[in-house]
C-alpha cells in the first residue's frame with residue numbers, strides 16, 4: 001500500500017504488574033482497509049485497542065495519526081480525531097433508555113436521535129427500540145446499541161472488539177455489508193474476532209498477536225481457518241473426534257407449560273414452554289437473543305420465580321418457587337451469558353469468585369472462609385481450564401474476556417453438577433479454548449450430566465446437542481432431533497416462519 005498509514009504504532013509496549021500485555025508492537029492501519037487482529041485469549045488484543053483508543057496509555061513507543069505523533073490521555077482525545085470503538089464489555093447505563101445512553105455521547109434532540117437510531121437500525125440490521133430501557137435488553141441488543149452509538153460519531157477508524165459474537169447469523173451478514181460500505185467510503189476498520197472464517201471473509205489484512213507480540217501479518221484471504229489458527233496458537237490445531245452419545249437416562253430437568261408475563265413492556269412473555277432434559281444428553285436452545293432467552297435462563301436458575309412450583313422440576317422436585325441456592329443444592333449449576341456482574345464480581349479476586357458458587361465444597365467452616373480450600377479450588381480451576389492469569393488473587397475484572405469465561409465455566413463444571421444450564425458457552429473464547437470447552441461439555445454428558453445449552457451459534461449447537469429447540473417470541477418449538485434437522489429448518493423457526 002503506497003498511501004501513508006492512517007494509524008501507525010511503533011514499538012508500543014504496555015505492562016500490568018507482572019503481565020507484559022503488549023510488547024514492542026508495530027502496526028499500520030490504512031484507510032479503506034478492514035484489518036483483523038487475532039490471537040488467543042489473553043494475547044493482548046483488547047489492551048492494544050485500549051491504547052489506540054486512549055483508555056490506557058503505553059509505557060513506551062509511538063502512536064502516529066496521519067503521520068503526526070499523538071498522545072491520547074483519554075478516549076475523548078481519540079474520538080476528537082475520528083476514532084470510534086465498540087467494546088467487548090458494554091459501557092451502557094442500565095437505568096437509562098437507549099436514546100438517553102446515546103445522547104450522553106452524541107449531541108442532538110432526543111426525538112432526532114431516536115429517529116437516527118431507528119434509521120441506522122433499519123439500514124444496518126441493528127434494530128432496537130430507541131425508547132427501551134437498557135436493563136431490559138439482551139446482550140445482543142445492547143451490542144447493537146453500542147455499534148449504532150459509534151456509527152453516529154462518523155469515525156475515520158472504527159474499532160470493533162468481537163462485534164459479531166452475539167449477533168445472530170442474519171445480522172452478521174448485514175453488519176458485514178455495512179462494514180463493507182463503510183470501507184468503500186474510505187473508513188479504516190480494526191476488527192477483533194475469534195471467528196476465523198469471518199476474518200477470512202471480511203478482512204484484507206490480519207495482524208497476529210501471541211503473548212503480547214505481533215508474530216505475523218498476513219492476507220487472511222490467502223489462508224484457511226486451520227492455518228490462521230496455527231499462526232495464532234503457534235502449533236497445529238488438534239483434531240477432535242467426539243463419541244456418539246449413549247441413550248439418555250433419568251429425567252433431570254422438566255419444564256411444564258412454563259409461562260411468565262414479561263416484567264416490562266420491553267421484556268418477552270414466555271408462553272407454554274415444555275421441555276425435558278435427561279441424564280447423559282445435551283439439549284440446545286437456538287434462537288436470536290431477545291426472544292426470551294434471558295427470561296427463560298432466569299426462571300430455570302431461580303433468579304426469578306415461576307408462577308407455580310410445578311412449572312419447573314429439577315431432579316424430580318418441583319422448584320419453581322425456590323431460589324438459586326436451593327436449586328444448586330439439588331445438583332444444579334448455571335453459567336449465565338453475562339460474565340461480569342452475573343457470572344463473576346469484577347472487583348473480587350478469582351478465589352473469592354470461586355466462593356460465590358462453590359462454597360459448598362468445604363470452603364466454609366463455622367461461618368469462616370477456609371482460604372486454603374478456596375485457593376486450592378481456584379488453582380485447580382485455573383490449571384484444568386487453561387485460564388491464563390497470574391493466579392487466584394487476580395481480580396476477575398482485570399482478566400481478558402475469554403479467560404474469565406473459561407474460569408466461570410470451569411468453576412461450575414468442577415461442582416460436578418447433575419444438571420447444568422449454560423448460556424453462550426464459548427462467547428468470546430478463542431478457537432483452541434472453545435474446542436476444549438465443547439469437549440468438556442461432551443465429557444460431562446458422557447459421565448451422565450444433563451446439560452441445557454442456550455446458544456446463538458448454530459454450528460456449536462449442532463456439534464453438541466442431540467435435540468434442539470428454537471425459542472422465538474417467548475415460545476419454544478417442539479424438540480427437533482439434531483441428526484434429522486438442518487440449519488435451514490432451525491433458521492425458519494428462528495424467524496418465526498414455522499410457528
Ligand SMILES: Nc1ncnc2c1ncn2[C@@H]1O[C@H](COP(=O)(O)OP(=O)(O)OP(=O)(O)O)[C@@H](O)[C@H]1O
Pocket residue numbers: 016017019020021039040041042043044045046047048388389398399400401402403428430
Ligand atoms: N487492567 C488490567 N490489570 C491487570 N492485567 C490486565 C489488565 N488488563 C489486561 N490484563 C492482562 O493482560 C493480558 C492481555 O489481556 P487482553 O484483554 O488484552 O487480551 P485479549 O487478547 O484481548 O484476550 P480475549 O481474547 O480473552 O479478550 C492478560 O493476561 C490480562 O489478564
